[in-house]
Amino acid sequence: MNRNEPTALERFINGILPENPVYRQLLGMCPTLAVTNSMEPAMTMAVAVAFVLLSANIIVSLIRHLLKPHLRILVFTLTIATFVTIADRILQAYMWDMSKQLGPYVPLIIVNCIIICRCEVCASKQKLGPAIMDALGQSLGFALALASVATVREILGSGTWFGLPVMPAVWPDWVIMVLPPGAFLTLGVLIGLVNWLQNKKKQTA
Amino acid sequence: MAEEEKTEQVDETPEKGGNYIAQAWLILLLAVCFGASLTGVQISLGEKIQQNKLNETFSQIPNLVPGSDTGKGFEIDGKIIYRAMSGDAQVGWVVPATGQGFADKVEILIGLDTKADKLTGLYVLDQKETPGLGNKIVEEDWQMQYVDKPTASQIEVIKAGSPTVNQIMAVTGATISSVAVTDLVNKTVAEIKDKLASNAK
Structure with missing residues (x-):
């Protein structure tokens, strides 16, 4: 561990933009591409991931001194799988239609590498406070990333945002934006944009 | 572990x-x-969660059996099935069935006419098949293939060519999921067909 270990607040802020899980770390690409054809499923996914990430970080941080190096990944996976199952059952009980729409992508949160990455990089080495802030920051960063992709895709693809019409009635819906190619196009353009802005900022600084 | x-x-x-x-x-x-x-x-x-599933089952009955507007629960051999009703007259059956798919259990609803001679519809209630491949079994176009299939003989899954009266096309790249659903239909219908016909009102 280096001496310049970020503080809890820095960890929170880092997760939002400087170390955004999607735009800077390129993690969690599967949900970013798969559930962002409109805002509603994207935000449900973001909340589910936030719940799992926060819970897993808390548990892992609490038991960090008991972890054996060669068994730690097993503990992470076990913890994550438990909370994903809980999230899945809650969705099925209270948001049945959304649960059906998200389908297998909810159980697939188990293999979302953002979560196992944060357990490994942060929670297994940090006190509870920084681990919680880290989880919140990363979850917020992930939610913003999903929202950005979903906003572009829903507005261009369906002319709506959160189901509300925002484009003029003459808008010809770009069906490709709702389909998988639209996800790749949007994400590619947005990542390019973020990198371009970052480079510009560096040059002026 | x-x-x-x-x-x-x-x-x-x-x-x-x-x-x-x-x-x-x-x-x-x-x-x-x-x-x-x-x-x-x-x-x-x-x-x-069970209640949610049940609500969805009832909401699907009119789509599964043409002409029906409600369903009435009915028990055969400890299994709950539904009479599809149009007012007081029975117009068909809806039979829930669960079987192993490619990834996890697949739950389906099978619509049948009153004498259980032919299928009137199929609906996938729950599945966790591979996104982009196996999960296409939830698409209406694919499910429509089961409509009007006679129950006298088993339904077969084919991968190429044009399906005959007892054949359906597999979802491309998801033969296992397609066969799983079809086998489930065949097995369930074969088991329950005679009992349905004799209990029809």
Whole structure:
């Protein structure tokens, strides 16, 4: 561990933009591409991931001194799988239609590498406070990333945002934006944009 | 779970080969705690999830059996099935069935006419098949293939060519999911067909 270990607040802020899980770390690409054809499923996914990430970080941080190096990944996976199952059952009980729409992508949160990455990089080495802030920051960063992709895709693809019409009635819906190619196009353009802005900022600084 | 730890542990610290439990106690303890909490979640939410499924079943009955507007539960051999009703007259049956798909269990609803001579519809209630491949079994176009299939003979899945009266096209790249649903239909219909016909009102 280096001496310049970020503080809890820095960890929170880092997760939002400087170390955004999607735009800077390129993690969690599967949900970013798969559930962002409109805002509603994207935000449900973001909340589910936030719940799992926060819970897993808390548990892992609490038991960090008991972890054996060669068994730690097993503990992470076990913890994550438990909370994903809980999230899945809650969705099925209270948001049945959304649960059906998200389908297998909810159980697939188990293999979302953002979560196992944060357990490994942060929670297994940090006190509870920084681990919680880290989880919140990363979850917020992930939610913003999903929202950005979903906003572009829903507005261009369906002319709506959160189901509300925002484009003029003459808008010809770009069906490709709702389909998988639209996800790749949007994400590619947005990542390019973020990198371009970052480079510009560096040059002026 | 314990098996995996043992092999891993033997690889890394052969000299301590004896104390598996000492190494794995945390995982065993966590597994028990997590298992207990999941049981709690299942007990508190299970009923609500079942109710959601039931609501969806009833909302699908008019689509599964043309001309019907409601369903009435009915028990045969301990299995709940539904009479599809149009007012007071029965116009068909809806039979729920569960079987193993490619990834997880697949739950379907089968619509049949009153004499159980032909299928009138199929609906996938729950599935966790591969996104982009197997999960196309939820698409209406694919499910429509089952409509009007006679139940006198088994339905076959084909991968190419044009399907005859007892054949359906597999979802491209998802033969296992397609066969799983078809086998489930065949098996369920074969088991229950005669009982349905004799119980029709």
